[in-house]
Amino acid sequence: MNNSSIDNIILATAKVWVRDSSGNYKLGTALLDSCSQVNFITDEFSQKLRLSRSKQYIEIQGIVIGFELPLTFCITTHIAYQPDPEIDISSWNIPGNTTLADEEFHVPGKVDLLLGTETFSSLLSVVQIKLGTNLPILQKTLLGWVVSGRYQTTNNSIKPSCLLTANESLDARLE
Template sequence: MTPRPRTAQSLESRRSRGTQSYHCRVCRGIHPLRKCKRFRKLSAEKRLRAVLINKYCSNCLAHQHSEGTCRSQDGCKKCGGSHHTLLHMHEERPPQRTPQPTASPSRPSRNPVQPARSHPRHSARSASRTSSPIRVAIERPRLEVSAPARSVATLVRQKTVHILPTAIVVVDSGSCTFETAAMIDPCMAVSSIDRSLTAAFRLPFTNLGDDEVCSATLRSRTGNFKLEVVLKLDPSLKIRTPIRALSDATRAKFGDIRLADEQFHRPATISLVLVADVFAKLIQPGCLKLEDGLPVAQSTVFGWTVSGAVLES
């Protein structure tokens, strides 16, 4: 049997290695990630999540190297940033100002009105009225109202404590797990984490334009829930809630439900915020209002969160 030429063997081995390197980690097909139909149908946020979770390079979408060793000089074709065009986020355009209509001869001008020239007859009449010796002066009594020492708003603020919804979550970095408090806030757009917390948890992060993002897996302490999230690194994300400690009597009101944060009534600093991009996956049906003057409890995958205003004497 005639042996194959060495060049043919090396070519075949290179082809086999190239085929293996193009094994898509999103759909398990044999193609580069940039040609994956399932990947291209995703939104920009989900594409970024897939890139981080599957450890692709966010600059060229390759998986043989990290972004620190990427030699590709091609940036985003839409904004020029150091990320692939398929990972470009849509920018929010600033609201356009409505042009002001120009002044026309038929409409009054916006210029200040010049005082009209007084007619001699009108001037004589006004002079005669001014020189009249009869003057009627009507003095209105002045009502002096002394300002209260404390306004109603001040009294309410002194007795009211606002609580933000927090939950103790398990952060899985892939090599180890940590427990930390997270705030659930649907009013923000992008979930964020403090940079110092990222370093403490040893979460891998990458650059996406001017921002730094990392990926992690969130788990529940009691159930089987887990969620892959992409978090934006914030240099100073420290939220204090509540401002002051609540009484044990207020805490005892919520003793019959499984709380997501058993110490919600004690002041703590929150450095992880889960917001609108994952809010729908965290909230469960169920809202509990015990009585007036107490916060409400909301059911989540981590347990019941407590939020709202507390009126304490």
């Protein structure tokens, strides 16, 4: 068995409260994506919020700090990111005084929202904590501390992946 180190990447996630059509809040998991030009919401979560299918602003709130952001989302069937399998963080020494934006960032689970570049940038603070050699960083945001970046593991079952969504063109569908 080969026990060489494997580099893995954790993407920044946060638990957020999202206002539904009745003004109540539902808890969702958001992926913070500095490369997306738009915000996305899964069709399943959109239906859970009972949102109409038109241009509409949705307010989200962080769990940690009481602030709201009105955002517009594009609906998609799936947002493809989850750590798989569960990441062992027992030796990472995450400081006890940091409130994580997603306490379950290391546990496989589905993502409900993708917050794009404009939202991502407005959430960032200047403070970072490096957890150690070959470990990710903690980045302070308005949603709490997010964990992201490269880490190493000796577990051969974890394979790096590339996530890609391709949509057929309308021409191809009509043919």
